[in-house]
Each structure stands twice: as structure tokens, then as C-alpha cells.
Amino acid sequence: MLDTILKSADAPALLGGVWLVEGPTAERVGPYTRSVVSRARVAGEGDVHAAVRHAAAYAKQMARLAPATRASVLETASRLATEHRSEVARLIALELGKPVKDGLGEMDRVADTFAVCAAEARQIGGDNLPVAGWERGIGNTALTYRAPAGVALAITPFNAPANLLAHKLGASFAAGNTTIVKAPPQAPAVSAAIVALLLAAGAPVEAVQLLHGGGEVGAALCAAPEVAVVSFTGSAATGAAVARAAGAKRLVLELGGNAATIICEDADLAAAARMCARTGYTNSGQSCISVQRVYVHKSGFDGFVRQVTGEVAALKVGDPLDPSTDVGSMVDDQAAARVAAWAADAGEAGARITTGGTRDGATLKPTVVAGPPADAAVVTQEVFGALVAVLPYDDFDEVLRECNTSRFGLQAGIFTHDVRKIMTAWRELEVGGLIVNGTSNFRLDHVPFGGVKDSGFGRESPRFMVDDYTVVKTLILRGMSIWGEQ
Incomplete structure (x- = not known):
């Protein structure tokens, strides 16, 4: 099926081990090609119930797969991701308008992610608890192990559809779960390809169900009582809706951001400018950690802007x-029009648009907005587009407070060699991660990643996700002790 998907760009659903093509379909029009680039078999009446029913029925079977078996499959998936990187990168470019060289980089990360998930599968274990350290525990033994949660739901976004699905699906499989994948409507073929890749690597068909459709499909899946854990990546507003629909379930929410990068007076302005340009417009800025707000010390502000x-x-x-x-291009015309309008609004409020600000359909010319007011949308909202705002600052403590006025708190960057400033920023900035001598837009897939405030909760890296996808089970052996009985 993997080769079929890669060649045809059709995106079937997967239910009960059967790839389904027949049924209602939705066409994806490429934002750059302006033509149909893929077709998804969208969830029809009864498909959500069927997906949940199959997943629940397969949960015990999946839990019996030994961690070494799971790891072997994931290692094979890593190799397959490398072998098929060009074909999947082409699908990403067609469905999303993401440059193929960025898609190739994403597939390299998919290979890494599956490999890290394999390593984490081999580390799943438990503890021998020190029960005899307390008087009532004398004469007993207590053990724990991490058991699969059962049914995991992965709701993935469009902006990094291959790697973010690899994180969720790979970690869930490593943990021994069966997973329901709800694919983004903008990238159905890419999502189907990653699911097919895991199956081609040897995962049992019982490991995953795949559905395509809109928010109503995701909401129905979230509400299903059989689902034990929900992992969602997307906007803050949709994340709140996911939480409401899910109710009392374990949640991992990686939501939006309007990331800040601080450039101190001792920074190499030329190097910082190159890095901001390179990481502020990757995937047309459609990343929750994309460079959005750049605060430059006033002594270097004009030079940095140039x-x-x-x-x-x-x-x-x-x-x-x-x-x-x-x-x-950006994901669609509406997204590009919104960012262009925000840039124009900032210009009318006194900012300088030093380059860009115009669009051709879904393609927004990379835009720099210098000196926008603090209440401009390009500062306060998540731009999620090909725009970077540059603002001057005078006092370091003041700029930290300014960064923290955001309702988001995912990741930040700082350019300085002053260790005191680095430690102060790490302590004071209300974010999940700080990148030193780099911009906010840097991530290692085996390092904890996630935010605070409206940027969500939980950490997305295989090690931490395996914890989220498993439950601790305790065994107490009464009257049997390895600790001694007096």
C-alpha cells in the first residue's frame, strides 16, 4: 500500500486492517499548483464507531507485543523513512507548498524519530519499590511496570504532517498501544504514507486505524470512552475544544505560540540576522516555534533591521x-491573506515594512515588519506565516517582561555570551524551552518539547510521550520480602 499511496497520492482510510478507498472523498488542491494533488476517503457515518470498536478490540493483542518486537519494527520504519524520503517530500510539497528541501529535512527527522522511539521501547520497565523503608512495609515486596494505556488517539497538524505523526504514532506503538490517527485535511496523503510505512516495517495491522475528515471527526473520537489518551497538536482554540470533548482523559496538548528571540548588545548581528532569516521563513513561517518577535537592543536595532x-x-x-x-506557499489563500492584512495594519499603525507584505494567491512574499506597536496583531497574536516583527528594547529585565506578556509560552531564543543573562532568561521567561545563540525555531526530536500557558501541556519527545502513553501498574507481594523481615 505504501507504494500505491506514494504513486497515486490517494489517501485511503484504514479500518480493521482494511484499506478503504470506496466512499465519500475530499480533494486537496495544492496551494501552489492550484490543482488537485490528492484525494482522501473521508470518514462516513459509522466509521468513527468502527475505528473505536476495532481499536478497543485490538488493545490486548498489541499489549502482548514484547518491547523488543516493537523496537525492531520501529528501527525498520526508520530505515524505510530514509529510503522513501524523496517520494514523501514530494507529497509534502504538493499538498502543502512546503519546499522539497524542507520536506527532505522533515523526512530525515522522521527517520530519527522512529529510531529514538525504538530505543525508548527497549527501555520500558519498572521499579522495585523500597517498601521496607517504612514499618508497615516490612515483610512485603512491591514492584511496578509501565503497561500500555490501551487506545491512543493522535490528532496531527498540517505543518509538519510526517514528523509530528511519527512522534505520536511511533511513541504510542513503542508503548504497546493501538492508535487511532485522525489526519489533517490538508495533508491526507502524507499521513496515509506514514501509517503505511509503519505497517510496511512489520507493525501488525491491528496497531493503527486511520480516518480522514474535519473537526467533527476529531471531536467524536475525543469523546469516545474507549480512548484512554489523546495527543493533539494544533491551535490553542482547537486544543481547548479537544479538552472539552475528551473530558476526563489523559491529554497531551502542544498548541500555538508567538515565539520571541532576544538579541543582546554583545551578539553578532550578522550571524543573528542570517539565522533569523533562515528560521523565520522555513515552511513559510508555519511553525509554532517559528521566529515571530525579534527584540533587538537599541544599540544594534537599525543595523539588524538592515x-x-x-x-x-x-x-x-x-x-x-x-x-x-x-x-x-502557505497552506491556503486565506492564511496568506490574513498575514498580509496584519502586516498592512501594522504599517498603518506606524511600523515600517522593509520587505515583502504582498502575496500571490497562497504565496506570501517573506515580510519584515520593523517597529510595530506593542499591541499590533503581528506582536500579540500567533502569525503562523512568513512574517517576522523586529522591535527595539533598552533594558534586559524590561524585555523579559515584554516577552512574558504573551498568552503563549512555547519556546524562545537569545543571542548573548553573558552567562548571567542566559541564566536569568532561563529562569524568568515563561516558556517551555530556551535556545541560546539560536532562534526560537530549533528542535531536537529526542529532547523534551512543549509549552506553558496557552501553548499547552505535556512534553513531546519519545521518552516523555511513552510515559504519557503508559500507566503504572503495581504488584504487592504480601509476606514475601527481599528486604529482610525484622
């Missing part, structure tokens, strides 16, 4: 299938 404007203006915008393209 340098970053030059770097951004030099980015190649165009066909995402062209290996030399730096910036492709």
Missing part, C-alpha cells in the same frame, strides 16, 4: 518542487 532585510529579500520564493526554493 541586515535581516537583506537576508530575507535574498530568499528564493517559488515552486516548492524546485530544490533551490527557500520559501514556497
Whole structure:
């Protein structure tokens, strides 16, 4: 099925071990090609119930797979991700307008993610508890192990559809669960390809159910009592809806951001400008940690604006299938129009648009907005587009407070060699992660990743996700002790 999906770009559903093509379909029009690039078999009446029923029935079977068996499958999936990186990167470019070179990088990360999930599967174990350290525990033994949660629901976003699905599906499989995947409507074929890749690696068909559709499908799946844990990546508003629909379930929510990067007076402005230009427009800025707010010490503000404007203006915008393209299109025309409108609003409020600000359909020319007011949408909201706002600051403590005015708190960056400032920022910034001498837009897939405030809760890396996807089970042996009985 993997080869069929990669060649046809059709996105079947997977229910009860059967790939389903017949039924209602939805066409995905590529934001750059302006033509139909894939077709998804969307969930019909009864499909949600069927997916939940199958997943619940398969949970015990999946739990009996030894961790070594799970790890072996995931290691094979890692190799397959490398073998098929070009084909999947092409699908990503067609469905999302993401430059193919970025898609190739995403597939490299998929390979890494599956490999890390395999390593974590081999580490799943338990503890021998020190019960005899308390008087009532003398003469007894207590053991724990991490058992699969049962049925996991993975709701994935469009902006990194391959790697974020690999995180959720890979960690859930490593934990011994059966997983229901609700794919993003904007990337159905990419999602189906990653599911098919795991099955091609040797995962039992009972390991996963795959459904396509809109928010109503996700809401119905969240509400299903058979689902034990929900992992969602997306907007803060949708995350709140997921939490309401899920009720009393274990939740991992990785939501939005409007990430800040601070450039101190001792920073190398040229290097910082190059890095901001490179990481502020990757995937047209459609990343929750994309560079959005850049605070530059006033002594270097004008120079930084000139340098970053030059770097951004030099980015190649165009066909995402062209290996030399730096910036492709955004996910759709509406997204590009929104960001262009926000830039115009900032300009009317006194900011300078030093480059960009215009669009052609879903393709927004990379935009730099210098000196917007603090209450401008490009500062206070999640832009999630090809725009970076640059603001001056005078006092370090003041800029930390300014960064913290955001309702989001996912990740931040800081350019400085002052260890005191680094430690102060790490302590004071209300974010889940801080990148030193780099921008907010940097992630290692085996390192804890997640936010605070409206950016969600839980941490997305295989080690921490395996904890979320498992439950601790305790065994107490009364009258049997390895500790001694007096």
C-alpha cells in the first residue's frame, strides 16, 4: 500500500486492517499548483464507531507485543523513512507548498524519530519499590511496570504532517498501544504514507486505524470512552475544544505560540540576522516555534533591521518542487491573506515594512515588519506565516517582561555570551524551552518539547510521550520480602 499511496497520492482510510478507498472523498488542491494533488476517503457515518470498536478490540493483542518486537519494527520504519524520503517530500510539497528541501529535512527527522522511539521501547520497565523503608512495609515486596494505556488517539497538524505523526504514532506503538490517527485535511496523503510505512516495517495491522475528515471527526473520537489518551497538536482554540470533548482523559496538548528571540548588545548581528532569516521563513513561517518577535537592543536595532532585510529579500520564493526554493506557499489563500492584512495594519499603525507584505494567491512574499506597536496583531497574536516583527528594547529585565506578556509560552531564543543573562532568561521567561545563540525555531526530536500557558501541556519527545502513553501498574507481594523481615 505504501507504494500505491506514494504513486497515486490517494489517501485511503484504514479500518480493521482494511484499506478503504470506496466512499465519500475530499480533494486537496495544492496551494501552489492550484490543482488537485490528492484525494482522501473521508470518514462516513459509522466509521468513527468502527475505528473505536476495532481499536478497543485490538488493545490486548498489541499489549502482548514484547518491547523488543516493537523496537525492531520501529528501527525498520526508520530505515524505510530514509529510503522513501524523496517520494514523501514530494507529497509534502504538493499538498502543502512546503519546499522539497524542507520536506527532505522533515523526512530525515522522521527517520530519527522512529529510531529514538525504538530505543525508548527497549527501555520500558519498572521499579522495585523500597517498601521496607517504612514499618508497615516490612515483610512485603512491591514492584511496578509501565503497561500500555490501551487506545491512543493522535490528532496531527498540517505543518509538519510526517514528523509530528511519527512522534505520536511511533511513541504510542513503542508503548504497546493501538492508535487511532485522525489526519489533517490538508495533508491526507502524507499521513496515509506514514501509517503505511509503519505497517510496511512489520507493525501488525491491528496497531493503527486511520480516518480522514474535519473537526467533527476529531471531536467524536475525543469523546469516545474507549480512548484512554489523546495527543493533539494544533491551535490553542482547537486544543481547548479537544479538552472539552475528551473530558476526563489523559491529554497531551502542544498548541500555538508567538515565539520571541532576544538579541543582546554583545551578539553578532550578522550571524543573528542570517539565522533569523533562515528560521523565520522555513515552511513559510508555519511553525509554532517559528521566529515571530525579534527584540533587538537599541544599540544594534537599525543595523539588524538592515541586515535581516537583506537576508530575507535574498530568499528564493517559488515552486516548492524546485530544490533551490527557500520559501514556497502557505497552506491556503486565506492564511496568506490574513498575514498580509496584519502586516498592512501594522504599517498603518506606524511600523515600517522593509520587505515583502504582498502575496500571490497562497504565496506570501517573506515580510519584515520593523517597529510595530506593542499591541499590533503581528506582536500579540500567533502569525503562523512568513512574517517576522523586529522591535527595539533598552533594558534586559524590561524585555523579559515584554516577552512574558504573551498568552503563549512555547519556546524562545537569545543571542548573548553573558552567562548571567542566559541564566536569568532561563529562569524568568515563561516558556517551555530556551535556545541560546539560536532562534526560537530549533528542535531536537529526542529532547523534551512543549509549552506553558496557552501553548499547552505535556512534553513531546519519545521518552516523555511513552510515559504519557503508559500507566503504572503495581504488584504487592504480601509476606514475601527481599528486604529482610525484622
